[in-house]
Amino acid sequence: MVHIKRIQEEGADIIVVIGEIDASSSIELDLAIAKCVGEGFRKILIDCTGLEYISSAGLGVFMSYIEELRDKNIPMVLFGMREKVANTFSILGLADLLHIKQNKLEAKVLANELSV
Amino acid sequence: MNYQYNIGCSLSNLKGIREFVRHSLKQEGVPEVEMSAIVLALDEMCSNLMIHAHHCNPDHLLELHIETPSQGKLIFEIIDDGFVFDINDFHEPELDNLIHQKRKGGLGIRLVKAIMDNVEYFRRDNRNVCRLTKDVKI
Numbered sequence: 001m002v003h004i005k006r007i008q009e010e011g012a013d014i015i016v017v018i019g020e021i022d023a024s025s026s027i028e029l030d031l032a033i034a035k036c037v038g039e040g041f042r043k044i045l046i047d048c049t050g051l052e053y054i055s056s057a058g059l060g061v062f063m064s065y066i067e068e069l070r071d072k073n074i075p076m077v078l079f080g081m082r083e084k085v086a087n088t089f090s091i092l093g094l095a096d097l098l099h100i101k102q103n104k105l106e107a108k109v110l111a112n113e114l115s116v
Numbered sequence: 117m118n119y120q121y122n123i124g125c126s127l128s129n130l131k132g133i134r135e136f137v138r139h140s141l142k143q144e145g146v147p148e149v150e151m152s153a154i155v156l157a158l159d160e161m162c163s164n165l166m167i168h169a170h171h172c173n174p175d176h177l178l179e180l181h182i183e184t185p186s187q188g189k190l191i192f193e194i195i196d197d198g199f200v201f202d203i204n205d206f207h208e209p210e211l212d213n214l215i216h217q218k219r220k221g222g223l224g225i226r227l228v229k230a231i232m233d234n235v236e237y238f239r240r241d242n243r244n245v246c247r248l249t250k251d252v253k254i
Contacts, residue, residue, distance in 0.1 A: 001131065020131065020134075022127070022130045022131070022134075022159060022163065023127045023130060023159075023163040023166075023167065024127035024128050024130060024131075026220070030220075053134070053155075053156075055130075055156060055159050055160060055163070055224070056160055056221075056222075056223035056224035056226075056227055057163070057220070057221075057224075059223050060214075060219070060220035060221055060222070060223050061220055063211075063214055063215055063219075063220070063223070064214075064215075064218045064219065064220045065218075066215045067215055067216060067218060068218070083149075084148070084149065084152040087149065087152065087153065088152075088153075088156060088227075091153070091227060091230050091231065092211070092223060092226060092227060092230070093211065094211075097211065097215070
């Protein structure tokens with residue numbers, strides 16, 4: 001079960017993910033990112049402070065947007081991951097392919113730098 | 117100790133599988149980091165089976181068994197009657213290819229192989245058995 005909400009702050013769309021993302025709920029994350037891109041936001045932040053679990057289905061959603069966002073010059077930065085969630089990204093080496101920061105401030109700074 | 121959980125092949129049941137594995141491994145004193153990785157691997161294996169071998173039919177059942185023959189030795193068996201979905205037959209796709217093809221699947225097998233020590237398949241009593249093993253320090 002996952003709850004996803006979106007907050008707009010300083011020109012960035014922040015997708016707040018609360019709960020668990022698995023094969024049954026990854027579609028909700030996919031829809032949230034697709035809406036965000038479709039509505040023309042130029043910076044996307046993913047707030048993972050409430051993310052308790054993610055399986056490959058959720059990781060696959062992030063992976064599937066890497067190229068599209070790179071082509072459109074839209075930075076996507078994840079932040080606030082708990083250790084066990086960060087470990088899942090690390091097992092697959094995704095920490096090197098995605099932009100991941102400790103907190104919202106660092107994520108905003110990186111998104112601003114990348115969007116220049 | 118032996119633990120068993122029977123579940124229908126609906127993706128909404130994955131949460132129950134994770135809770136069962138967590139609860140069982142907690143009883144065995146498996147440390148949190150290892151436990152989280154193992155829970156993930158079992159979730160991946162069961163969701164693969166539900167999707168590819170059972171087309172998410174909730175009337176089809178999976179049996180999940182956990183055995184701990186000695187301290188730190190963990191054996192997981194997923195037993196079903198479906199088509200055999202052997203992850204050893206699949207090569208993990210390169211991450212670059214997944215990104216380029218915008219594929220959302222293909223990462224689960226890579227995760228399971230990275231987390232578990234061994235994954236094997238065999239038939240027992242006319243049923244499919246997928247056995248995963250993992251040694252942990254307790």
